[in-house]
Amino acid sequence: MKSLVNKNILLGVTGGIAAYKSAEIVRHLKKSGSAVRVIMTKSAEEFITPLTLQALSGNRVSTDLLDVESEAAMGHIELAKWADAILIAPATANTIAKLSSGRGDDLLSTTTLAFDGPVSLAPAMNQTMWRDDRTQENLEKLKTKEFKIFGPGSGEQACGDIGLGRMLEPLEILQLFSSSFNQEEMSGKSILITAGPTQEPIDPVRYITNRSSGKMGYSLAEAAIQSGAEVTLISGPVHIDPPEKCNFIPIETAVEMYEAVMHHIKGKDVYIGTAAVADYSPANFNESKIKKEESSSSLTLELQKNRDILKSVSKLANRPYVVGFAAETDDLLDNAEKKLINKGLDLIIANDVSNKEIGFDSDDNEVTLITTTEKKYLEKQNKKKISKKIIEFISLAVTN
Ligand code: C5P
Numbered sequence: 001m002k003s004l005v006n007k008n009i010l011l012g013v014t015g016g017i018a019a020y021k022s023a024e025i026v027r028h029l030k031k032s033g034s035a036v037r038v039i040m041t042k043s044a045e046e047f048i049t050p051l052t053l054q055a056l057s058g059n060r061v062s063t064d065l066l067d068v069e070s071e072a073a074m075g076h077i078e079l080a081k082w083a084d085a086i087l088i089a090p091a092t093a094n095t096i097a098k099l100s101s102g103r104g105d106d107l108l109s110t111t112t113l114a115f116d117g118p119v120s121l122a123p124a125m126n127q128t129m130w131r132d133d134r135t136q137e138n139l140e141k142l143k144t145k146e147f148k149i150f151g152p153g154s155g156e157q158a159c160g161d162i163g164l165g166r167m168l169e170p171l172e173i174l175q176l177f178s179s180s181f182n183q184e185e186m187s188g189k190s191i192l193i194t195a196g197p198t199q200e201p202i203d204p205v206r207y208i209t210n211r212s213s214g215k216m217g218y219s220l221a222e223a224a225i226q227s228g229a230e231v232t233l234i235s236g237p238v239h240i241d242p243p244e245k246c247n248f249i250p251i252e253t254a255v256e257m258y259e260a261v262m263h264h265i266k267g268k269d270v271y272i273g274t275a276a277v278a279d280y281s282p283a284n285f286n287e288s289k290i291k292k293e294e295s296s297s298s299l300t301l302e303l304q305k306n307r308d309i310l311k312s313v314s315k316l317a318n319r320p321y322v323v324g325f326a327a328e329t330d331d332l333l334d335n336a337e338k339k340l341i342n343k344g345l346d347l348i349i350a351n352d353v354s355n356k357e358i359g360f361d362s363d364d365n366e367v368t369l370i371t372t373t374e375k376k377y378l379e380k381q382n383k384k385k386i387s388k389k390i391i392e393f394i395s396l397a398v399t400n
Contacts, residue, residue, distance in 0.1 A: 003178050003179070004029065004177075004178050005032065005034070006033060006034070006035075006245075007035070007084045007085065008084045008085075009029050009035065009036050009037075009083065009084065009085055009086075009087060010036075010039065010079060010082070010085070010087070010111070010115075011029065011036055011037070011053075011086075011088075012038075012040075012041075012086060012087070012088035012089075012091070012095070012108045012111075013039070013040045013041070013044040013048070013088075013089070013090070014040075014041045014043065014044050014088065014090055014092040014095040014108065015041055015042070015043025015044045015046060015092060015094075016090040016092050016124040016167070017047060017124075017158040018089075018090040018124040018158075018166070018167035019044045019090055020048050021090070021169075021170050022038075022044075022048065022053065022090070022170075023052055023053060024170035025087075025173060025174065026038065026053055026056040026057050027170075028171060028174045029087075029174065030056065030057065030058070032174065032178065036057040036058075037057065037059045037062070037079065037083070038050075038053045038054070038061045038062070039061070039062045039063070039079065039107050039108045039111060040061055040062075040108075041063075041095065041106055041107075041108055042063070043092075050063060062074065062079065062107055064107060065106055065107040065110055076107055076110045076114055079107075079111045080111050080112075080114035080115040080116070083115060083117065084117060084226070085117055085118045085119070085120070085177075086112055086119045087119075087120045087121075087122070087173070087177055088108070088112070088119070088120070088122070089121070089122035089124075089150075089167065089170075090122060090123070090124030090167045091122055091123045091124065092123075093123075093125045093130075093132075093135050095109065096123060096135060096138050096139060096142070097134070097135070097138050099112055099121075099138075099142060099147070100137075100138035100139075100141045100142050116384055117384075118146070118148065118180070119147050119148070120147070120148040120176075120177055120180060121142070121147060121148070121149050121150065122150045122151055122152070122167050122173045123139075123149065123151060123152045123165070123167070124165065124166065125165045126157060126159055126161060126165055127162070127163030128163075129165065130152060130163070130164050130165040131163075131164070148176075148180050150168055150172075151167060151172075151173075152164055152167060152168065153166040153168050153172075154166065184227060184228030185227050185228065185391075185392065185399065186224060186227035186228045186229035186394075186395050186399070187227075187229070188228070189228075189269040189270065189395075189399070190229060190230040190232070190267065190268050190269055190270075191224045191229045191230070191232070191269065191270040192231075192232045192234070192261065192264055192265060192268045192272070192320070193217055193220055193221050193224070193231060193232070193233050193234070193271075193272045193274065194217065194233075194261060194272070194273050194274060194275035194277075194309065195212075195214045195216070195220075195221070195234070195235040195238070195274050196212050196213075196217065196235040196236035196237060196238040196275055196276070197209045197210045197211065197214075197236045197237070197238075197275070197278070198210070198252065198253055198257055198275065198276070198277050198278045199237060199252045199253060199278075200253055200280070200281035200282060201252075201253070201282070202282045202290065202301065203285070203286035203287075203288065203289050203290050204286075204287070204288065204289055205289050206290070208278060208280075208281075208282070209236075209278065210277070210278055211276065212236070212238070212275070212276035213238060213239070214235060214236070214238030214240055215240065215361075215362075215363065215383050216274050216325070216365065216383055216386075216387070217235065218233070218235075218238070218240055218242065218243065219383045219384050219386075219387040220272055220274060220387045220390060221233045221243050221246050222243045222384070222387065223384070223387035223390070224270075225243055225245050225246060226388070227391050227392075227395060229269075230247075231245070231247065232246065232247040232249065232264050232268070233246045233247070233248050233249065234249045234257060234260045234264070234275075235249070235250055235275070236250075236251060236257065236275060236276075237250070237252060247264075249264070253278075253281065254278050254281060254306040254307075255306070257275060257309060258307050258309050261309050261312075261313065262312070265313060265320070268320045269321065269398055270320050270321045270322075270394055271310075271313045271319075271320045271322050271323065272323040272394075273309060273310040273313070273322075273323065273325065274325050275309075276327070277306065277308075277309055278306060279305065280303035280306060281303065281304060282302070282303060282304075283301075283302040283303060283304040284302065308343070310322065310324045310345070311342075311343045311344070314344040314345055321346045321347070321397055321398050322343075322344070322345050322346050322347075323345065323346065323347045323348070323349065323394065324339060324340075324343055324345045324347075324348050324349070325348070325349050325351060326348050326350045327351050327353040328350065328351070328352060328353065328354075329352070329353055329354040330354075332350050332351075332352050332368075333350055335350075336348050336349075336350035336368070336370055340371070340372065346397065347371050347393070347394065347397070348370050348371075349369055349370075350367060350368045350369075350370060351365060351366075351367050357380070358380060363382060363383055364380055364382055364383065365380070365381070365386045366378065366379060366380035366381070366386075369390065371397075376393065378390075
């Protein structure tokens with residue numbers, strides 16, 4: 001269960017007799033090296049106490065959606081942001097129905113709704129409830145939303161019935177969870193990513209720059225780490241924290257970014273240039289602040305062209321798989337295709353920045369992946385999800 005090391009796992013426990021087995025699940029999760037937080041539904045508390053799961057997980061168990069104290073410590077949004085994956089075991093027919101219809105009337109259903117990542121369920125219920133059309137329809141709907149369903153098993157049930165509906169054993173659940181959670185398709189690969197803007201100083205207090213929040217590059221770095229890759233992130237100044245598990249190299253200017261890339265590119269399997277590198281920098285840096293001239297209504301700055309880092313990487317001997325971004329306002333696909341060819345790239349990601357909903361500062365994006373032989377459109381979705389799909393696409397190219 002190597003794939004669970006250092007992962008943040010949120011375990012949801014709902015109210016079925018199998019809830020007593022969740023203590024064993026917490027123990028296995030902890031043993032596999034993950035950090036565990038537990039959310040219990042009200043009815044789960046009738047079967048096992050929060051204290052047991054708190055002692056085993058080493059974290060306070062969350063139970064209430066509207067509890068001031070727990071919301072202040074870690075509310076549903078924080079829990080959803082904290083988790084790398086959610087596992088609900090046991091998952092009752094009631095919770096499955098709530099998840100399927102998108103209801104959020106308790107802490108577990110609300111947190112799952114607010115969570116943007118993999119959710120796995122280990123159903124546990126009476127065999128008639130399991131066979132019921134409505135339960136099966138709910139599960140089918142959840143499967144289309146990429147929920148993973150583990151089990152249930154068959155056999156004698158707590159109620160005396162015999163049939164399908166028993167929760168799988170904790171170790172079986174853990175094995176399925178571990179292999180589904182992280183395919184590590186980029187394991188053994190190393191990736192260099194550039195992100196953010198560059199800042200080109202005019203004098204000690206002024207600079208010219210490009211608009212870039214860094215969100216796309218940082219979430220690609222995170223997705224690449226999740227896929228098992230070793231990640232180096234070279235970034236201009238942004239307001240977000242870099243992923244913990246990357247080699248982070250902060251820079252400011254286009255020249256510094258060029259030098260850092262050339263220094264770190266050797267041996268890399270993939271290069272992804274998301275940075276909004278300034279095309280031009282002031283030709284001369286003024287050592288002291290340029291004064292406002294009362295007698296003149298204009299100021300002329302001479303700019304000189306910066307090297308194209310992406311193009312330089314694609315020209316290297318033993319070059320990695322090279323990926324560029326085309327942030328365009330007009331003729332998106334045409335311009336992106338031209339860039340793919342002109343810069344000699346393996347893949348270009350076309351991104352319409354005239355659309356405010358998916359543009360610079362937004363959390364969403366909608367892109368088209370273009371190679372010389374293929375075009376793949378990824379519909380509007382969270383940058384985290386888009387990043388995962390981009391990394392999956394790249395992994396197919398570099399691991400085959
Ligand atoms: O030519 P244009 O700037 O539109 O191309 C965008 C792509 O080229 C992005 O992937 C960006 O990171 C990269 N780029 C670069 N060095 C530059 C300018 C852009 O690597 N000087």
